[in-house]
Amino acid sequence: MFDxxxxxxxxxxxxxxxxxxxxxxYVALDWASYVQxxxxxxxxxxxxxxxxxxxxxxxCGPRYIPLLFVAPFLADLxxxxxxxxxxxxxxxxxxxGAGYSAATLALSKGKYDFQIRLxxxxxxxxxxxxxxxxxxxxxxxxxxxxxxxxxxxxxxFFVAALRLWIGDLIGIAVVTPFALLVATGRRLKLTxxxxxxxxxMCAALWAVxxxxxxxxxxxxxxxFLPIIWIALRxxxxxxxxxxxxxxxxxxxxIEFLLPGSVDTTTYQxxxxxxTLTGLAAGGVVMEREQAEYRLRLQQEAHARxxxxxxxxELSAAVxxxxxxxxxxxATYTRLxxxxxxxxxxxxxxxxxxxxxxxxxxxxxxxxxxxxxDLIQTGRIEQSTVEMSELLNAALEVVKPELQRAGVSIxxxxxxxxxxxxxxVLQIEQVLIxxxxxxxxxxxxxxxxxxxxxxMARRSTKGEPEIVIGDTGxxxxxxxxxxxxxxxxxxxxxxxxxxxxxCRSIVEAHGGRIWLANGPQGAEVHFTLQDRNSPPP
Ligand code: ADP
Numbered sequence: 001m002f003d004x005x006x007x008x009x010x011x012x013x014x015x016x017x018x019x020x021x022x023x024x025x026y027v028a029l030d031w032a033s034y035v036q037x038x039x040x041x042x043x044x045x046x047x048x049x050x051x052x053x054x055x056x057x058x059x060c061g062p063r064y065i066p067l068l069f070v071a072p073f074l075a076d077l078x079x080x081x082x083x084x085x086x087x088x089x090x091x092x093x094x095x096x097g098a099g100y101s102a103a104t105l106a107l108s109k110g111k112y113d114f115q116i117r118l119x120x121x122x123x124x125x126x127x128x129x130x131x132x133x134x135x136x137x138x139x140x141x142x143x144x145x146x147x148x149x150x151x152x153x154x155x156x157f158f159v160a161a162l163r164l165w166i167g168d169l170i171g172i173a174v175v176t177p178f179a180l181l182v183a184t185g186r187r188l189k190l191t192x193x194x195x196x197x198x199x200x201m202c203a204a205l206w207a208v209x210x211x212x213x214x215x216x217x218x219x220x221x222x223x224f225l226p227i228i229w230i231a232l233r234x235x236x237x238x239x240x241x242x243x244x245x246x247x248x249x250x251x252x253x254i255e256f257l258l259p260g261s262v263d264t265t266t267y268q269x270x271x272x273x274x275t276l277t278g279l280a281a282g283g284v285v286m287e288r289e290q291a292e293y294r295l296r297l298q299q300e301a302h303a304r305x306x307x308x309x310x311x312x313e314l315s316a317a318v319x320x321x322x323x324x325x326x327x328x329x330a331t332y333t334r335l336x337x338x339x340x341x342x343x344x345x346x347x348x349x350x351x352x353x354x355x356x357x358x359x360x361x362x363x364x365x366x367x368x369x370x371x372x373d374l375i376q377t378g379r380i381e382q383s384t385v386e387m388s389e390l391l392n393a394a395l396e397v398v399k400p401e402l403q404r405a406g407v408s409i410x411x412x413x414x415x416x417x418x419x420x421x422x423x424v425l426q427i428e429q430v431l432i433x434x435x436x437x438x439x440x441x442x443x444x445x446x447x448x449x450x451x452x453x454x455m456a457r458r459s460t461k462g463e464p465e466i467v468i469g470d471t472g473x474x475x476x477x478x479x480x481x482x483x484x485x486x487x488x489x490x491x492x493x494x495x496x497x498x499x500x501x502c503r504s505i506v507e508a509h510g511g512r513i514w515l516a517n518g519p520q521g522a523e524v525h526f527t528l529q530d531r532n533s534p535p536p
Pocket of ligand 1: 439472473522
């Protein structure tokens with residue numbers, strides 16, 4: 001409960017210094033707020049020094065409790081020159097000291113889980129609850145002692161108790177939250193809006209006391225407007241600052257500008273309602289801000305997790321995409337080794353195999369680089385090509401594998417197709433993936449032969465569309481329902497990344513991709529933008 005930074009600050013300062021500062025401030029505040037007292041006693045309608053006692057114990061710890069008994073004695077001595085006889089006086093100081101020691105101890109001992117930074121609305125309510133019960137206790141006993149010692153008449157008991165209760169409670173409600181927030185570094189930020197709010201407070205005060213003839217107390221409601229305004233915009237620090245300013249201004253007006261013409265206690269009753277409203281509104285706003293802050297943290301954590309997830313996907317994608325050129329490179333290097341071992345060493349063939357192996361390794365490197373770019377930034381390197389060029393280049397890569405597997409391939413490009421602006425390597429990669437999937441499906445189903453068709457045409461919407469169809473078993477229903485789920489595979493050693501990567505690439509080009517089961521087997525359709533369309 002007790003804040004570490006504040007306890008370090010308190011430890012750095014000597015106990016004597018803090019004690020002396022508290023006693024001096026207590027007496028000074030009592031002197032300044034000695035307004036409309038009941039008789040010659042400290043029964044006044046505004047007692048900010050009670051709030052100060054709460055601040056001392058909550059911020060500096062329970063070892064200052066003895067000062068809570070000394071302070072009322074000192075104030076009576078300096079401000080009122082000990083108006084009560086010694087036995088009654090002793091009892092009065094004891095009641096004040098004991099009442100507020102018990103209250104502040106209850107808060108600072110952690111019994112109610114009270115936090116001095118007031119992070120929750122709960123902390124404000126618990127502070128007000130403890131303040132209300134302790135002030136009722138102190139005010140009633142104080143007035144009873146005065147009446148028992150014949151210092152006031154018993155018929156005045158209620159008035160005196162009410163005045164003291166209001167004074168102490170409002171002293172705590174206005175001073176303590178404000179001081180706790182300032183001490184824990186949550187001050188109101190000064191902006192043009194806060195200046196406007198301050199002006200609104202002054203205007204409301206002027207209207208309450210000097211406006212056109214109306215019952216003045218009735219116009220007190222005007223003071224709610226700037227307090228609600230500041231509480232809604234600046235939360236609890238705003239509400240507390242506004243309340244301190246309003247209270248100071250109210251007492252200044254009553255004491256110096258209209259001395260003796262208004263009943264301070266009645267205004268303080270209204271001020272109490274204003275204080276409760278302001279604190280509640282500020283607390284609610286503060287809780288909402290904290291909920292938003294927590295939500296932001298959760299969203300950031302979620303985004304971090306998602307990024308980690310895509311690192312996972314990136315590695316799987318890289319593994320998937322470089323597998324093909326690397327196995328081609330392996331084939332060529334194996335061929336090269338065989339050629340080198342032949343008796344009449346075919347130097348031209350060996351050079352060709354080495355060059356082909358090199359091309360495939362370069363391709364693997366380029367695939368990795370482009371994939372990384374695509375997944376990290378969504379960037380693509382565009383050039384404008386004929387559709388037939390695109391298909392031929394991709395099919396050239398897969399043809400040898402297909403021939404070995406006994407799968408034939410046919411391609412067809414409709415005559416009036418426009419040129420397309422694409423990242424050639426990436427679209428080739430899509431085509432290679434889809435054709436390989438097709439032949440793996442035919443092979444995987446145990447068919448001894450099969451056909452793959454690659455057709456470029458216009459879609460029903462007029463965009464260039466490519467359809468890769470095969471005579472394999474077709475997609476299963478789960479694949480059609482969740483077509484691009486990463487890591488979904490039915491192949492031994494499959495990664496389940498091919499289709500999801502194809503979708504990323506096609507969508508990065510502004511196209512669409514979908515799966516279907518045609519009359520013969522599986523069909524994958526994807527569209528591209530033509531050269532005249534704006535780039536994605
Ligand atoms: P992988 O090829 O590593 O399994 P893909 O994402 O490319 O990953 O494919 C996911 C799954 O979709 C495959 O395991 C297969 O079950 C199914 N599939 C893909 N293409 C075809 C096709 N042409 N015919 C039938 N099923 C296919």
